[in-house]
Amino acid sequence: MSDRDRQNLTIIPPSHPLRGRVAPPGSKSITNRALLLAALAKGTSHLTGALKSDDTRYMAEALRAMGVTIAEPDETSFTVTGDGRLREPAAPLFLGNAGTATRFLAAAAALVDGQVVIDGDEHMRKRPIKPLLTALRSLGIDATSETGCPPVTIRGTGGFEAGRVEIDGGLSSQYVSALLMLAACGSGPVDVVLAGDDIGARGYIELTLAAMEAFGAHIDRPSASSWRVAPTGYRAADFAIEPDASAATYLWAAEALTGGAIDLGMTAAAFTQPDARAYDVIAKFPHLPAIIDGSQMQDAVPTLAVLAAFNETPVRFTGIGNLRVKECDRVAALAAGLSRILPGLGREEGDDLLVASDPTLAGRTLPASIDTYADHRIAMSFALAGLKLHGITILDAGCVAKTYPDYWQALGSLGVTFDG
Ligand SMILES: O=C(O)C1=C[C@@H](OP(=O)(O)O)[C@@H](O)[C@H](O)C1
Numbered sequence: 001m002s003d004r005d006r007q008n009l010t011i012i013p014p015s016h017p018l019r020g021r022v023a024p025p026g027s028k029s030i031t032n033r034a035l036l037l038a039a040l041a042k043g044t045s046h047l048t049g050a051l052k053s054d055d056t057r058y059m060a061e062a063l064r065a066m067g068v069t070i071a072e073p074d075e076t077s078f079t080v081t082g083d084g085r086l087r088e089p090a091a092p093l094f095l096g097n098a099g100t101a102t103r104f105l106a107a108a109a110a111l112v113d114g115q116v117v118i119d120g121d122e123h124m125r126k127r128p129i130k131p132l133l134t135a136l137r138s139l140g141i142d143a144t145s146e147t148g149c150p151p152v153t154i155r156g157t158g159g160f161e162a163g164r165v166e167i168d169g170g171l172s173s174q175y176v177s178a179l180l181m182l183a184a185c186g187s188g189p190v191d192v193v194l195a196g197d198d199i200g201a202r203g204y205i206e207l208t209l210a211a212m213e214a215f216g217a218h219i220d221r222p223s224a225s226s227w228r229v230a231p232t233g234y235r236a237a238d239f240a241i242e243p244d245a246s247a248a249t250y251l252w253a254a255e256a257l258t259g260g261a262i263d264l265g266m267t268a269a270a271f272t273q274p275d276a277r278a279y280d281v282i283a284k285f286p287h288l289p290a291i292i293d294g295s296q297m298q299d300a301v302p303t304l305a306v307l308a309a310f311n312e313t314p315v316r317f318t319g320i321g322n323l324r325v326k327e328c329d330r331v332a333a334l335a336a337g338l339s340r341i342l343p344g345l346g347r348e349e350g351d352d353l354l355v356a357s358d359p360t361l362a363g364r365t366l367p368a369s370i371d372t373y374a375d376h377r378i379a380m381s382f383a384l385a386g387l388k389l390h391g392i393t394i395l396d397a398g399c400v401a402k403t404y405p406d407y408w409q410a411l412g413s414l415g416v417t418f419d420g
């Protein structure tokens, strides 16, 4: 099927362990950081190993609309030429449901001398951005939204007041990353300081700092919750993007569930993204721990939750409150999808997800249509259930195009077949 099809797919459980070689696509998180940093740099940057998917296309298109030249020499490369400035776009920037693009550009738009409207689809319009706007305003930037979610209007003056900015990253670490990337373009040093709840996925901040440094930024770390960013701006760089660790989790889980061997072309230890932590948890299957704290590997939680259904013993997922403000309410979507397979298999308790687990599930016929709520991770994780059960249908299977357009082909290359 093509990337854009919005069709339903029934997975036929393979009668053999999944074996073969599948290289996951480039990291979404790193590609969208690199695109922005390269766009803010003077000169030409070559990004290789990049992801080409809905989320990165939205980012690239938005940057083009702000005057950046972006060529695509091949399927995994971008050549980005900037002059250190972003220009006022002629129309609102539409960013679909790409959280990274939306949050990162809402901050970077402060560098435009003019007005930028940042908008997304109906899902993005429910994802909070107010803490980021509050922080931008404290830097003297005119940033508003009527609902606390996109659409957002930034009326920039081409710069901002350097100084100190506090940010509450409790709902999304992307707010912190967005401010950090903006901070290097100030007229003086900027202190970015965490306020309120600690951020869940700290690993994403490390990814941001590493990408900034690769494009010439200087960052001091006076404490575990503050960063001093020097006013260096960015310089063009040749930058290799590693494969996507969240995408890798589906392959690791497929391997564990079927007793197969899938060669991803790199070891789990070689990833710098937070979701690579899931590898060690998946390796324990079918003896997953009774409690899994998902806070530091949030995007891997759907993968782990579906795997947990086939575990020997039940699993409680904690630290996942902000999964409710991702592409959909993932705590609710996981509980609903699991319970569609077998009533009570998944249950919400506060913000925790309880997976009842049933080691006798494998091999059964349990017809279930899984509503994906246009969420790529719900589609990709429930496909794993279809490797062991007859009758699993993924609705709107094309939504995987957000971050892994070739997902179904990848499973197909391992011998999985589909109806639909
Ligand atoms: O910075 C990033 O690249 C990301 C941060 C996480 O989001 P939150 O910080 O909103 O939790 C993660 O879920 C998202 O897929 C990518």
Ligand SMILES: C=C(OP(=O)(O)O)C(=O)O
Binding pocket: 097, 098, 099, 100, 101, 299, 326, 327, 377, 403
């Ligand atoms: C939460 C996700 O994406 P984003 O916030 O970048 O839209 C995700 O990819 O699981």
